[in-house]
Amino acid sequence: MASISGICSSSPTLKFRKQTPRLCNLIGKELVAFPTRPKFPTDRSLNLVSTQSVARGIPAELATSEDGAIVKEKRGLEKAPDSLWKRYVDWLYQHKELGLYLDVSRVGFTDEFVQQMEPRFQKAFRAMEELEKGAIANPDEGRMVGHYWLRDASRAPNSFLKTQIENTLEAVCKFADEIISGKIRPPSSPEGRFTQILSVGIGGSALGPQFVAEALAPDNPPLKIRFIDNTDPAGIDHQIAQLGPELASTLVIVISKSGGTPETRNGLLEVQKAFREAGLNFPKQGVAITQENSLLDNTARIEGWLARFPMFDWVGGRTSEMSAVGLLPAALQGIDIRDMLLGAKLMDEANRTTVVKNNPAALLALCWYWATDGVGSKDMVILPYKDSLLLFSRYLQQLVMESLGKEFDLDGNRVNQGISVYGNKGSTDQHAYIQQLREGVHNFFVTFIDILRDRPPGHDWELEPGVTCGDYLFGMLQGTRSALYANDRESITVSVQEVTPRSVGALIGLYERAVGIYASLININAYHQPGVEAGKKAAGEVLALQKRVLAVLNEASCKEPVEPLTLEEVADRCHAPEDIEMIYKIIAHMAANDRAIIAEGSCGSPRSIKVYLGECNVDASYA
Numbered sequence: 025m026a027s028i029s030g031i032c033s034s035s036p037t038l039k040f041r042k043q044t045p046r047l048c049n050l051i052g053k054e055l056v057a058f059p060t061r062p063k064f065p066t067d068r069s070l071n072l073v074s075t076q077s078v079a080r081g082i083p084a085e086l087a088t089s090e091d092g093a094i095v096k097e098k099r100g101l102e103k104a105p106d107s108l109w110k111r112y113v114d115w116l117y118q119h120k121e122l123g124l125y126l127d128v129s130r131v132g133f134t135d136e137f138v139q140q141m142e143p144r145f146q147k148a149f150r151a152m153e154e155l156e157k158g159a160i161a162n163p164d165e166g167r168m169v170g171h172y173w174l175r176d177a178s179r180a181p182n183s184f185l186k187t188q189i190e191n192t193l194e195a196v197c198k199f200a201d202e203i204i205s206g207k208i209r210p211p212s213s214p215e216g217r218f219t220q221i222l223s224v225g226i227g228g229s230a231l232g233p234q235f236v237a238e239a240l241a242p243d244n245p246p247l248k249i250r251f252i253d254n255t256d257p258a259g260i261d262h263q264i265a266q267l268g269p270e271l272a273s274t275l276v277i278v279i280s281k282s283g284g285t286p287e288t289r290n291g292l293l294e295v296q297k298a299f300r301e302a303g304l305n306f307p308k309q310g311v312a313i314t315q316e317n318s319l320l321d322n323t324a325r326i327e328g329w330l331a332r333f334p335m336f337d338w339v340g341g342r343t344s345e346m347s348a349v350g351l352l353p354a355a356l357q358g359i360d361i362r363d364m365l366l367g368a369k370l371m372d373e374a375n376r377t378t379v380v381k382n383n384p385a386a387l388l389a390l391c392w393y394w395a396t397d398g399v400g401s402k403d404m405v406i407l408p409y410k411d412s413l414l415l416f417s418r419y420l421q422q423l424v425m426e427s428l429g430k431e432f433d434l435d436g437n438r439v440n441q442g443i444s445v446y447g448n449k450g451s452t453d454q455h456a457y458i459q460q461l462r463e464g465v466h467n468f469f470v471t472f473i474d475i476l477r478d479r480p481p482g483h484d485w486e487l488e489p490g491v492t493c494g495d496y497l498f499g500m501l502q503g504t505r506s507a508l509y510a511n512d513r514e515s516i517t518v519s520v521q522e523v524t525p526r527s528v529g530a531l532i533g534l535y536e537r538a539v540g541i542y543a544s545l546i547n548i549n550a551y552h553q554p555g556v557e558a559g560k561k562a563a564g565e566v567l568a569l570q571k572r573v574l575a576v577l578n579e580a581s582c583k584e585p586v587e588p589l590t591l592e593e594v595a596d597r598c599h600a601p602e603d604i605e606m607i608y609k610i611i612a613h614m615a616a617n618d619r620a621i622i623a624e625g626s627c628g629s630p631r632s633i634k635v636y637l638g639e640c641n642v643d644a645s646y647a
């Protein structure tokens with residue numbers, strides 16, 4: 025007899041029997057196959073008909089409206105320098121106060137297309153206005169959508185919400201000041217003050233804080249930040265090990281809107297265990313940011329954690345950076361959160377104009393619609409030419425894809441919408457995948473984020489006559505933009521003077537609004553995420569199945585003599601014969617993790633395996 029883990033580790037060529045391809049979800053049940061996308065993207069009202077002229081290498085698409093009139097024609101992009109310069113000047117958007125520019129000249133939309141889209145934009149603007157007034161903009165969940173109020177509380181639909189926003193901001197600032205100044209101290213740290221933050225959260229409860237920390241934290245912040253954003257035990261161990269003795273001076277901020285996300289709960293339990301083992305008093309170092317009366321809120325209250333901050337029902341996770349979720353970690357790192365809020369507020373004001381050309385978020389949405397035919401036919405590649413903005417694309421990935429990636433539109437039609445987002449930073453990515461962007465499959469459009477100032481004043485020097493290091497970065501951006509355009513690859517460029525709290529707030533505000541407007545253009549609910557719920561449910565079912573497997577194996581292992589079971593027998597006794605593959609994986613996973621599973625046979629031949637537990641536990645309850 026040998027344990028499965030033994031067999032597997034000595035059998036690096038573990039192979040699975042070839043099976044008829046079948047779509048399976050985590051619990052082995054058949055998934056409903058996605059309807060295949062029409063070969064050429066079609067849009068309900070525009071009826072796009074692609075006539076890609078492959079031979080000439082020029083994308084040319086015709087579209088007809090429902091009455092058959094051609095409304096959109098996409099041909100090779102304008103190349104004549106004087107016409108391009110005119111287009112650049114005509115369409116350049118500038119926000120003077122923010123020092124932000126938006127150049128959409130390298131996206132090939134036509135005047136006719138803009139005209140055709142005008143009614144949809146006016147509808148989107150009305151929808152945004154209603155949303156800001158407190159309409160139930162998330163119909164599925166019956167919720168208001170109020171992240172815009174967070175940076176301008178006077179816009180909240182009633183005085184109760186206004187006060188709630190203002191009080192929370194005050195409380196965040198006060199708490200951060202008291203932590204940084206050492207007024208609030210960790211109980212048993214030789215340092216005498218908090219030095220580290222360990223943020224535990226996932227998705228929208230991590231991505232904004234991660235992006236902002238990377239973008240804005242000073243070189244020597246008052247508190248350094250680390251993140252646990254997964255239920256990967258090795259990843260969690262790594263973060264805790266990196267803290268070492270500084271665990272005693274670590275402020276643990278647990279962030280979860282729902283207060284019940286499994287990954288976050290697991291992260292918390294692991295951190296609490298580390299505190300116990302180090303003889304530390306967790307509640308004196310724990311902070312919760314969550315909805316009132318959530319499981320997390322109640323736990324924090326009952327256990328007497330150091331502080332609790334509210335997460336509002338009307339703020340979605342992916343738009344929560346300007347709530348306590350983003351503000352508290354940022355303030356603790358010495359980032360000027362009021363300036364970040366101001367940047368977003370100024371951007372929101374600009375985005376309230378109903379003239380598309382003067383509305384930067386609408387311009388982005390217009391470009392997205394043009395570039396992706398309003399059906400996500402091209403990916404959004406985000407390329408900031410600044411190291412500190414590395415995580416912007418990751419942040420936008422959730423904001424855009426969780427908001428727009430929907431199966432059904434608001435009228436219940438199956439649309440399978442979305443836009444894929446990826447990217448890291450330039451010019452680094454130039455030496456990775458830009459080759460494919462320039463010459464390979466044409467399935468994307470680029471957004472360059474251009475930061476005009478290279479480094480703080482007084483530090484620049486010429487590394488060769490007349491040329492600085494930053495000039496190279498500038499040259500790489502401009503060169504890539506030109507080279508892509510020369511090959512009919514469209515791009516948008518967003519420029520800001522510097523990476524500051526204000527410009528980062530403005531960028532967040534810009535994309536939040538662009539997503540809202542675009543969602544309205546394509547008639548989907550941007551504020552729910554039913555697909556994620558399905559994944560969470562399926563994961564829960566796998567864990568429930570694991571408990572049944574353990575109960576069955578335990579019963580057989582408590583017999584005298586022990587009764588080894590085949591996988592078929594385990595599946596039958598679990599009343600889940602259709603889940604046999606998942607049962608095999610559960611057993612193999614437990615065996616790989618020293619869970620007292622013993623098996624005869626070979627891992628590579630699942631049918632040959634007989635399995636039982638190394639020890640019987642007569643009192644075991646796997647409920």
Ligand SMILES: O=P(O)(O)OC[C@H]1O[C@](O)(CO)[C@@H](O)[C@@H]1O
Pocket residue numbers: 226227228229279280281282283284285288340341342426553556
């Ligand atoms: O803040 P919570 O409730 O823990 O949720 C975390 C994330 O999980 C999701 O609900 C689904 O991924 C996101 O929308 C959210 O940001």
